[in-house]
Amino acid sequence: MRMKLVARDILLHQMARKGWSNRALAEFAGCAPGTIDNLVAGRTQSLNSRRTAQLISEALGLPVEVFFVPVLSSSATRDGKSESPSDGGGVAHRKRAE
Structure with a gap:
């Protein structure tokens, strides 16, 4: 899960506080150093593995939910409604009767 x-x-903040370098955190989390480089630089916001997110969180001493949220694919919706932020998180908008 992404x-x-x-x-x-x-x-x-937690990386600095705990003394983790990008490379050391990547090694602990079992991912490429570029993955951590891209996260801390803001070039990417996604990880392909929940396990990687869990290991990063473990290293930094906070629950995974502090740093990451699961990304639901559009195929995860059952009723065909989008769950993108632009539509209120999957809430159907109804046109007011005129």
């Missing part, structure tokens, strides 16, 4: 980074500032 995971989206929602708290880059907390990630950076």
Whole structure:
């Protein structure tokens, strides 16, 4: 399951506080150093693995939910409604009768 980074500032703060370099955190999380480089630089917000997100969170001493949220694919919806932020998170908007 894809995971989206929602708290880059907390990630950076915790890395500095705990003394983790990008490379060391990548090694602990079992991902490429470029993955961490891209997250901390803001070039990407997604990880392809929930396990990687969990290991990053474990290293930084906070629950995974502080840093990441799951990304639901459009195929995950059953009623065909989009769950994008632009439509209120999957809530159907009804046109007011005129």
